[in-house]
Amino acid sequence: MRLKPVYSTDLNLVDAPLTEVPNQWVPQQGIHLYHFPLSLDSQKVRQGLEELGIQWQSHPILLSAHQQFSPSYLRVNSRCVVPTLVIDGKVTTDTINILDLLAARFGAANQRFETSAVERALVNYWVDKAAGLFIEALTYGHVEGVKKPFPIGNASDSGRSHQDKVDLLTGLIETYKNDPTLKAAYEKKRAVIEATKEAMVAPGQMSAIVDATKVELEDLAHQLASGQFADGGWLASDAFSLADVQWGAVLYRLQWVGLQPLLWEKGSIISAYAEKLFAKASFQTGVVQWSRVGRKVVLPTIRYKLLEAFGFRPDI
Numbered sequence: 001m002r003l004k005p006v007y008s009t010d011l012n013l014v015d016a017p018l019t020e021v022p023n024q025w026v027p028q029q030g031i032h033l034y035h036f037p038l039s040l041d042s043q044k045v046r047q048g049l050e051e052l053g054i055q056w057q058s059h060p061i062l063l064s065a066h067q068q069f070s071p072s073y074l075r076v077n078s079r080c081v082v083p084t085l086v087i088d089g090k091v092t093t094d095t096i097n098i099l100d101l102l103a104a105r106f107g108a109a110n111q112r113f114e115t116s117a118v119e120r121a122l123v124n125y126w127v128d129k130a131a132g133l134f135i136e137a138l139t140y141g142h143v144e145g146v147k148k149p150f151p152i153g154n155a156s157d158s159g160r161s162h163q164d165k166v167d168l169l170t171g172l173i174e175t176y177k178n179d180p181t182l183k184a185a186y187e188k189k190r191a192v193i194e195a196t197k198e199a200m201v202a203p204g205q206m207s208a209i210v211d212a213t214k215v216e217l218e219d220l221a222h223q224l225a226s227g228q229f230a231d232g233g234w235l236a237s238d239a240f241s242l243a244d245v246q247w248g249a250v251l252y253r254l255q256w257v258g259l260q261p262l263l264w265e266k267g268s269i270i271s272a273y274a275e276k277l278f279a280k281a282s283f284q285t286g287v288v289q290w291s292r293v294g295r296k297v298v299l300p301t302i303r304y305k306l307l308e309a310f311g312f313r314p315d316i
């Protein structure tokens, strides 16, 4: 039974993270983020950038228009996922890896994300715990009694969006059958999406994922009550850390998809922690302001599809 995302358990199924790999297809100067407004991992990295006070250039990859599968994006991130960070023409992938790089490179100068060796072990533990939650399944899978918000869609469609991706990738594999790089990347991606879809639609899966998430949140509540948070600090350290970046986006997502009543109580220590996380200026700028679905997703998607219909294929 799959209870965690492929990216945190099946490293053989996905390409390894890249760290500062030169790439001729990306801007050669400045700091750039390829991201999607509503994506959980993009939210985490945007908050990290804001927290560090970094000026960055936005390159939206519209997952809503399947732009992550375009050959031009695949040359940048062969996992066909967001986010991707580019600094002066060098590509870094994988959310945890991106945030570690940003903290190592810009943390000291900005006095952010600095932790003692003892704290670091705990921070990493809580980073991995958040990244191991199966948020994709909780977002798109059908959970009894929970109505998902627009644009996630309704429960009867459970697995539909993943099946659409499988069909699309099957078409791309055929289209690019003579290009070994593209074909191999699309085949790998299809296997990841198939595994994820299976984990959402197989009987008993979703309730097992909800139960596993509940257990993780009980651990979270325990850590909050017994750790630095109880003394006015944060989850795993006195100062705001990368563990808090991870959990802020996670709690915001679980609340947005209507799962809060199943997972933690209003007025509980998790609610107090969530309030403190959401109130941070970097969270408001990096997460909340990008969450306006109409302006940030629907309109750009319509514009993209119209251009495509008229024969323009806007590049990334």
Ligand SMILES: N[C@@H](CCC(=O)N[C@@H](CS)C(=O)NCC(=O)O)C(=O)O
Pocket: 007, 039, 040, 041, 042, 063, 068, 079, 080, 081, 082, 083, 093, 094, 095, 096, 165
């Ligand atoms: N944690 C991994 C996976 C990232 C991930 O799954 N990103 C999602 C958005 S939060 C995505 O791009 N999904 C599009 C798709 O898989 O088609 C990473 O950072 O590389």
